[in-house]
Amino acid sequence: MDAIIQILVSGLTLGAMYALGAVGLALTFGTMRMFNMAHGVFMTIGAYAAFSTVNYSGAPLIIALLMGILAGGLIGAIMHLLVVQFMLETEDFEINILVATVGVGILLQDFLLKVYGGYPFSQPVQIDGIFRIGGVAVAYQSVVILVLATVLISALAWALTRTKFGMAIRATAMNREAAMLMGVKTSRTYLQVLIIAGMLAGAAGILISSLSTLSPEMGQNPAVRAFVICVVAGLGSVTGAGIAAIALGLFEAAIQYYFGVRYGLPLMLALVVVVLIWRPSGLFGKQEVVRS
Amino acid sequence: MTYKTTNTSRRGFLKKASAGGAGSIALLAGMNQSAVAQSTDPIVIGAPLPMTGGAAADGIEFRRGLEMAVEEINGLGGILGRPLELVVEDTESKGDDVIGSAGRRLVDRSNASVLIAGYNLGSGAALPGVAADASVVYMHADTLVAHNELIRSDPETYYGSFQYDPAEIYYGVGYLKFMRDLIDSGQFTPANNKIAVITGPIAYSINIANAIRESASEYGFEVSLFESVQAPTSEWGPTMAKLREDPPSMIAITHFFPQDQAQFMLQFMNDPIDSLVYMQYGASLAAFRDIAGAASEGVLYATLIGALQDDIGQKFSTDYVARFGDNSSPNSGGQTYSALHAYAIAAALAGGAGAPYEEEQNRKVADRLRTMIYRSPMGSMRIDPETQSAYCYPAETDDPSLGMPHIFSQIKSQTETGPIISPAPYNVATFDLPSWFKS
Numbered sequence: 001m002d003a004i005i006q007i008l009v010s011g012l013t014l015g016a017m018y019a020l021g022a023v024g025l026a027l028t029f030g031t032m033r034m035f036n037m038a039h040g041v042f043m044t045i046g047a048y049a050a051f052s053t054v055n056y057s058g059a060p061l062i063i064a065l066l067m068g069i070l071a072g073g074l075i076g077a078i079m080h081l082l083v084v085q086f087m088l089e090t091e092d093f094e095i096n097i098l099v100a101t102v103g104v105g106i107l108l109q110d111f112l113l114k115v116y117g118g119y120p121f122s123q124p125v126q127i128d129g130i131f132r133i134g135g136v137a138v139a140y141q142s143v144v145i146l147v148l149a150t151v152l153i154s155a156l157a158w159a160l161t162r163t164k165f166g167m168a169i170r171a172t173a174m175n176r177e178a179a180m181l182m183g184v185k186t187s188r189t190y191l192q193v194l195i196i197a198g199m200l201a202g203a204a205g206i207l208i209s210s211l212s213t214l215s216p217e218m219g220q221n222p223a224v225r226a227f228v229i230c231v232v233a234g235l236g237s238v239t240g241a242g243i244a245a246i247a248l249g250l251f252e253a254a255i256q257y258y259f260g261v262r263y264g265l266p267l268m269l270a271l272v273v274v275v276l277i278w279r280p281s282g283l284f285g286k287q288e289v290v291r292s
Numbered sequence: 293m294t295y296k297t298t299n300t301s302r303r304g305f306l307k308k309a310s311a312g313g314a315g316s317i318a319l320l321a322g323m324n325q326s327a328v329a330q331s332t333d334p335i336v337i338g339a340p341l342p343m344t345g346g347a348a349a350d351g352i353e354f355r356r357g358l359e360m361a362v363e364e365i366n367g368l369g370g371i372l373g374r375p376l377e378l379v380v381e382d383t384e385s386k387g388d389d390v391i392g393s394a395g396r397r398l399v400d401r402s403n404a405s406v407l408i409a410g411y412n413l414g415s416g417a418a419l420p421g422v423a424a425d426a427s428v429v430y431m432h433a434d435t436l437v438a439h440n441e442l443i444r445s446d447p448e449t450y451y452g453s454f455q456y457d458p459a460e461i462y463y464g465v466g467y468l469k470f471m472r473d474l475i476d477s478g479q480f481t482p483a484n485n486k487i488a489v490i491t492g493p494i495a496y497s498i499n500i501a502n503a504i505r506e507s508a509s510e511y512g513f514e515v516s517l518f519e520s521v522q523a524p525t526s527e528w529g530p531t532m533a534k535l536r537e538d539p540p541s542m543i544a545i546t547h548f549f550p551q552d553q554a555q556f557m558l559q560f561m562n563d564p565i566d567s568l569v570y571m572q573y574g575a576s577l578a579a580f581r582d583i584a585g586a587a588s589e590g591v592l593y594a595t596l597i598g599a600l601q602d603d604i605g606q607k608f609s610t611d612y613v614a615r616f617g618d619n620s621s622p623n624s625g626g627q628t629y630s631a632l633h634a635y636a637i638a639a640a641l642a643g644g645a646g647a648p649y650e651e652e653q654n655r656k657v658a659d660r661l662r663t664m665i666y667r668s669p670m671g672s673m674r675i676d677p678e679t680q681s682a683y684c685y686p687a688e689t690d691d692p693s694l695g696m697p698h699i700f701s702q703i704k705s706q707t708e709t710g711p712i713i714s715p716a717p718y719n720v721a722t723f724d725l726p727s728w729f730k731s
Contacts, residue, residue, distance in 0.1 A: 010529030118348030120551040122583040130562045137563035212526035213551040256530035262520040
């Protein structure tokens with residue numbers, strides 16, 4: 001029984017972190033047909049911003065958390081204003097932006113390297129202590145990760161379905177020209193989407209670094225998983241990305257326990273292949289989908 | 293080859309060793325004073341180091357060690373009047389392609405006379421190839437038996453490649469012997485004879501773990517869990533669950549990234565079991581204590597090349613921390629520091645450093661490196677001519693002045709590097725049962 005509880009705790013923790021990373025990516029693709037290859041570095045920027053807030057100003061953890069999330073949003077806005085908006089109308093936007101964001105990611109990662117160096121810092125934004133479920137010690141930090149991920153993703157889902165702003169995003173995702181004809185300022189919508197995706201990435205970065213360490217390349221590994229999750233869920237499906245992330249987190253934890261840690265990622269990828277053979281558009285993907 | 297000498301007293305040995313270290317510096321200074329400068333052109337020291345990625349904590353220290361050595365050697369007059377200039381290329385903690393490119397840039401673009409690294413994460417074959425092609429000397433602490441096999445396979449081609457510490461194969465058996473001695477001497481009474489071995493995805497870590505698994509029964513132990521993890525590994529929950537289901541008296545972690553080891557200890561200490569935790573190499577770095585904090589206390593670690601805590605080693609460590617700050621790691625920086633000092637002496641003895649493709653002169657430097665004994669802050673660097681790796685003490689020689697010591701330390705305080713508890717005569721503290729033990 002303890003083993004099952006441990007798998008649930010580890011799987012939900014992993015899944016929640018993956019979900020935060022994946023949902024932002026899914027939102028960007030679903031709305032803009034843009035695969036943001038700098039998404040992993042957005043996570044890293046959020047993590048470093050929170051770290052710096054605590055280390056250099058001694059601010060409370062909640063302020064540091066907000067600063068990290070805001071930093072993710074800010075970098076999303078900057079990337080839109082300096083890069084993305086000029087490429088929106090270009091031919092083959094999807095390919096162009098993919099290459100451009102690879103370049104942005106490299107630049108930002110090198111910038112972080114210059115500023116912070118490669119030393120693996122500890123993330124101060126975390127809660128110490130444990131409580132027990134049965135015989136299993138559960139860290140409060142794991143609960144924080146799960147709760148924060150749930151709150152942020154739920155808030156996004158609510159905003160997408162219940163607010164005018166969310167409807168504008170969904171309308172733009174469905175048909176950009178039609179949305180424009182209906183008065184939606186799509187350029188502003190794209191800016192908002194990149195800010196939201198950046199904020200989610202910033203939050204993911206803080207949580208991931210609280211269970212690992214800070215380093216300029218810390219976003220690479222979770223970004224790969226986020227891309228995989230988006231593909232499994234169906235590109236652009238926000239809710240699907242959240243569900244797929246939790247499911248894959250649990251699957252990975254179970255494999256690690258029953259078969260060995262080294263099989264976790266390979267078997268997760270094998271599962272992805274099976275899913276894509278069975279459903280090429282992903283678990284929640286459709287040819288044309290009203291994504292929420 | 294094993295050299296055996298009669299034992300001397302610990303104090304007497306360390307005193308003589310200190311004189312030897314000072315003598316090495318005096319030797320270089322003396323040669324510089326009597327030399328007529330051949331040229332004032334700087335000698336470029338090329339350093340292909342993992343400045344980013346998983347091994348960056350070490351890469352940063354490797355660069356610091358080289359910076360410190362360059363300053364000291366230039367203060368002594370360089371090498372026969374020629375100052376040293378350090379050029380670093382990032383190998384990104386990646387494989388042979390990136391490592392080899394970094395080495396080639398150092399030789400072809402920066403005109404490096406020698407390549408000096410700590411370790412890199414590739415197969416160990418990339419930089420010896422670059423060094424052989426360019427006829428330069430290459431010194432590294434990859435700590436790989438693959439280096440020995442490479443040299444044996446073609447000593448003529450790889451005449452200039454030196455591994456200035458012993459191969460990793462000594463970690464595994466050394467750990468088992470250490471544990472057996474700890475138990476037999478009554479310092480540790482295990483509840484069972486089980487060892488859980490946790491290794492990483494790199495051949496180096498796997499070789500050490502395999503050595504423990506293969507030899508455990510010879511020392512009266514049983515490997516109850518053999519787990520391989522990915523790198524990086526942050527969520528240790530499933531592994532912890534297995535450990536708690538069948539608690540071993542000993543846990544040996546050969547996956548050496550300090551940040552991953554620190555996360556293991558943080559999660560282990562949430563609900564500790566009565567297991568003695570040994571961490572190979574990574575826990576010797578300040579980054580480990582920095583991240584793990586109080587959870588680092590009680591951890592055992594070992595390294596085949598670490599700063600000793602005798603007069604030479606202590607002076608080096610004090611100077612190093614004063615120069616680079618409290619979160620710097622003399623254990624790591626001392627590696628490249630020692631290598632560059634050894635190279636400088638060898639080059640001076642050979643009549644000067646060779647430029648790239650100056651095979652005749654670089655062979656002379658390599659010959660000096662192969663035959664000299666250099667007492668560094670990390671111990672005696674004496675090269676086995678057959679493998680061009682440093683001899684290991686006590687595995688290959690029972691004379692501590694003729695081998696690089698395989699040191700075991702235990703972290704007593706999160707703010708200080710662990711004092712050495714083995715082997716004699718370098719031990720300065722005794723083993724303490726970690727505070728997390730309930731019985």
